[in-house]
Amino acid sequence: MEQQHVAHTDHFDPVASKLGMWLFIFTEILLFGGLFIVYSVYRYKHPVEFHLAAEELDVTIGLINTIILLISSMTVAMSITALQLGNKKLTLILLGTTGLLALVFLVNKYFEWGAKIHHDIYPGSEFLLSLSKGDMLFFGLYFFMTGLHALHIIAGLALLGVAFFKVKNGSVNKDRISLLENGGLYWHLVDLIWIFLFPLFYLIH
Amino acid sequence: MTGNSSTHRLPSYLEYQGKYTGIRSWILSTDHKRIALLYLYSQIFFFLAGLVMGLFMKLELIAPGQQIMGPQAYNALFTVHGLTMIFLFIIPGLAASFGNFMIPIMIGAKDVAFPKLNLFSWYLFIAGAVIILVGIFSGDGPPDTGWTFYAPYSLKTNTNVVLSVFGAFVLGFSSILTGLNFIVTIHRMRAPGMGFFRMPLFIWSLYGTAWIQLLATPVVGITFLMVVADRLLDIGFFDPAKGGDPVLYQHLFWIYSHPAVYIMILPAMGAITEIIVTFSRRTVFGYKAIAMSSLAIAFVGYLVWGHHMFTSGMSETARLIFSFLTFLVAIPSAIKVFNWTATMYKGSISLEPPFWWAMAFIFIFMIGGLTGLILGSVSTDVHVHDTMFVVAHFHYIVFGGAGIAFFAALHYWYPKMFGKMYNKKIANWGLIGLFVGFNTTYLPMFFLGFMGMPRRYYDYLPQFADLNLLSTVGSWVMATSLLLVIVNLLRAKKGTPEEMDNPWGGRTLEWTIESPPSLENFEEIPVIDREPYELKSK
Numbered sequence: 170m171e172q173q174h175v176a177h178t179d180h181f182d183p184v185a186s187k188l189g190m191w192l193f194i195f196t197e198i199l200l201f202g203g204l205f206i207v208y209s210v211y212r213y214k215h216p217v218e219f220h221l222a223a224e225e226l227d228v229t230i231g232l233i234n235t236i237i238l239l240i241s242s243m244t245v246a247m248s249i250t251a252l253q254l255g256n257k258k259l260t261l262i263l264l265g266t267t268g269l270l271a272l273v274f275l276v277n278k279y280f281e282w283g284a285k286i287h288h289d290i291y292p293g294s295e296f297l298l299s300l301s302k303g304d305m306l307f308f309g310l311y312f313f314m315t316g317l318h319a320l321h322i323i324a325g326l327a328l329l330g331v332a333f334f335k336v337k338n339g340s341v342n343k344d345r346i347s348l349l350e351n352g353g354l355y356w357h358l359v360d361l362i363w364i365f366l367f368p369l370f371y372l373i374h
Numbered sequence: 375m376t377g378n379s380s381t382h383r384l385p386s387y388l389e390y391q392g393k394y395t396g397i398r399s400w401i402l403s404t405d406h407k408r409i410a411l412l413y414l415y416s417q418i419f420f421f422l423a424g425l426v427m428g429l430f431m432k433l434e435l436i437a438p439g440q441q442i443m444g445p446q447a448y449n450a451l452f453t454v455h456g457l458t459m460i461f462l463f464i465i466p467g468l469a470a471s472f473g474n475f476m477i478p479i480m481i482g483a484k485d486v487a488f489p490k491l492n493l494f495s496w497y498l499f500i501a502g503a504v505i506i507l508v509g510i511f512s513g514d515g516p517p518d519t520g521w522t523f524y525a526p527y528s529l530k531t532n533t534n535v536v537l538s539v540f541g542a543f544v545l546g547f548s549s550i551l552t553g554l555n556f557i558v559t560i561h562r563m564r565a566p567g568m569g570f571f572r573m574p575l576f577i578w579s580l581y582g583t584a585w586i587q588l589l590a591t592p593v594v595g596i597t598f599l600m601v602v603a604d605r606l607l608d609i610g611f612f613d614p615a616k617g618g619d620p621v622l623y624q625h626l627f628w629i630y631s632h633p634a635v636y637i638m639i640l641p642a643m644g645a646i647t648e649i650i651v652t653f654s655r656r657t658v659f660g661y662k663a664i665a666m667s668s669l670a671i672a673f674v675g676y677l678v679w680g681h682h683m684f685t686s687g688m689s690e691t692a693r694l695i696f697s698f699l700t701f702l703v704a705i706p707s708a709i710k711v712f713n714w715t716a717t718m719y720k721g722s723i724s725l726e727p728p729f730w731w732a733m734a735f736i737f738i739f740m741i742g743g744l745t746g747l748i749l750g751s752v753s754t755d756v757h758v759h760d761t762m763f764v765v766a767h768f769h770y771i772v773f774g775g776a777g778i779a780f781f782a783a784l785h786y787w788y789p790k791m792f793g794k795m796y797n798k799k800i801a802n803w804g805l806i807g808l809f810v811g812f813n814t815t816y817l818p819m820f821f822l823g824f825m826g827m828p829r830r831y832y833d834y835l836p837q838f839a840d841l842n843l844l845s846t847v848g849s850w851v852m853a854t855s856l857l858l859v860i861v862n863l864l865r866a867k868k869g870t871p872e873e874m875d876n877p878w879g880g881r882t883l884e885w886t887i888e889s890p891p892s893l894e895n896f897e898e899i900p901v902i903d904r905e906p907y908e909l910k911s912k
Binding site for chain 1: 488
């Protein structure tokens with residue numbers, strides 16, 4: 170069986186794998202879509218509290234993270250182009266840069282969350298329970314949505330890590346680029362979700 | 375599409391010796407047919423487990439007062455019965471087992487687009503099942519919320535809700551990946567010449583199903599994660615004490631869980647179509663109408679979730695719109711039933727067991743569908759909401775519809791999957807017993823509901839005693855018949871290739887290959903030059 174199956178998985182259809190990735194991205198968008206609905210409903214119910222709570226967030230650190238993710242999206246797109254042109258070394262450098270930027274994002278997130286938790290603002294904390302319902306919901310949504318997004322950053326990082334090593338050992342190359350392309354697509358999705366999270370939590374006043 | 379000479383046959387997928395032997399040749403196989411059987415066996419196992427729980431519930435309700443269990447045990451039992459039957463049996467349903475087996479064969483491919491992902495989906499399915507099982511037997515006891523996990527009770531109860539909800543989330547992930555795999559397979563793997571409108575109608579129904587799986591499941595996935603977060607992190611998304619809105623939970627839950635009913639029933643309708651066409655010995659009537667009605671059901675089915683919430687607190691306008699859209703679903707469903715009837719008209723019908731099963735499906739499904747209209751209109755729904763009427767309607771659709779279609783498909787494709795034929799006489803007797811038992815069990819519940827007996831109680835008022843006794847006796851007939859059906863299938867006998875390759879005179883691609891199929895299904899990928907149900911000219 171294996172003998173024939175190797176032959177079978179060798180049947181390589183880049184269009185199919187890209188289609189599969191796009192479908193998966195739909196499901197991710199719907200996953201966050203559910204949260205955006207919840208956010209909208211509660212913002213509508215508690216406009217003043219959401220407004221005041223949002224002012225507690227640090228716009229600067231959010232903006233820095235936005236810029237970091239935008240640049241990382243660019244570097245991953247460039248790494249795909251580099252591999253299409255057959256420049257393996259540049260691909261690896263650009264992928265490495267993307268990964269590094271992702272780590273910087275996570276470190277920023279760590280300090281941002283750390284500061285909130287230091288000020289006793291986290292789900293279920295005594296302080297938060299003493300605030301209004303709108304505040305509780307805002308910070309609940311803030312931690313849940315940015316936390317879920319951070320998990321997606323980690324998943325994307327793992328995917329790009331796999332792509333990095335496969336480019337390195339040559340199994341992902343100019344002619345079989347699907348894995349890297351799909352990794353890149355996923356990374357753009359992670360970036361895109363942040364592009365929505367940033368204004369929803371930090372900018373709308 | 376050459377006929378098979380018995381002198382030259384490749385080893386079947388059941389016999390094939392690959393790199394692995396024994397159990398590993400199954401649980402590590404990426405062959406879509408072996409994965410289909412893994413699903414089939416697991417699903418039937420869970421079905422039997424759910425059946426036993428149902429029998430205990432009926433036994434408790436045999437007479438007023440406490441019989442064999444108290445209220446807490448009964449609450450846990452109907453919750454776990456629902457979880458098992460819905461998430462572990464009928465949501466994977468015909469798609470995971472028969473869909474996996476038949477999609478590549480019916481579209482002329484060697485496997486699905488992503489064979490490894492396919493196996494991974496089965497592992498997720500088993501992982502979800504194990505998580506739910508651990509949840510049942512650990513912590514502070516099995517959940518008692520009902521399978522819907524309605525907030526805020528699901529946030530307040532001391533029972534082990536977190537693991538069950540998380541298990542359901544994992545199962546949802548498995549369902550999404552299966553749907554994704556099927557969509558890509560249908561788009562990319564069809565044999566040369568097989569345009570979309572030359573696909574068998576079972577494939578069309580699975581295509582619609584796959585889109586629902588893909589687009590509806592993530593919403594309930596995130597909702598379940600929010601419930602987990604509410605319980606573990608105390609966030610309060612759905613807890614009114616912290617500003618959350620329990621009605622919002624219901625919306626998010628039903629946005630998935632109503633389309634989920636179509637995940638269950640659409641493949642069932644597809645399999646019934648195949649059976650009716652084959653045994654009517656005619657081409658199908660209204661091919662495009664049936665194909666499009668599958669997509670229409672999938673689409674409109676998205677927009678009707680509010681009819682579960684007529685009494686939960688919605689504006690009058692919203693209720694009327696949801697009620698209207700619910701009635702719209704009846705149109706594509708009726709299109710299917712009328713086309714089935716028209717297909718049989720002037721056909722040369724051969725009365726084999728799968729055909730009888732399909733007839734039982736239509737009869738029961740119509741009762742289920744028509745009583746659905748009573749629940750779909752706001753005024754009557756308010757009267758029978760949360761009564762046994764709902765339980766009866768739901769079981770007519772899901773068990774009498776999707777469940778019976780599951781067994782119809784099993785009887786139809788059994789020779790193809792295993793190269794064996796069961797005893798047809800016993801299969802018919804089993805069906806008669808099941809049909810009588812089913813109606814005896816669930817028909818009284820319609821009356822009980824109208825008389826005002828609420829659902830989900832272990833006890834009831836004395837005036838409901840007679841009908842409940844009848845219902846319980848019916849459940850024994852039903853279970854015995856099911857046992858007979860399953861034993862009959864297990865005792866099926868091997869037939870010669872000539873008998874097994876195409877015992878029913880089917881015309882779709884799966885009947886042009888060997889029974890059981892070889893590992894790669896086709897020695898040569900067929901070229902399609904005819905409509906799916908065209909009768910042979912010679």
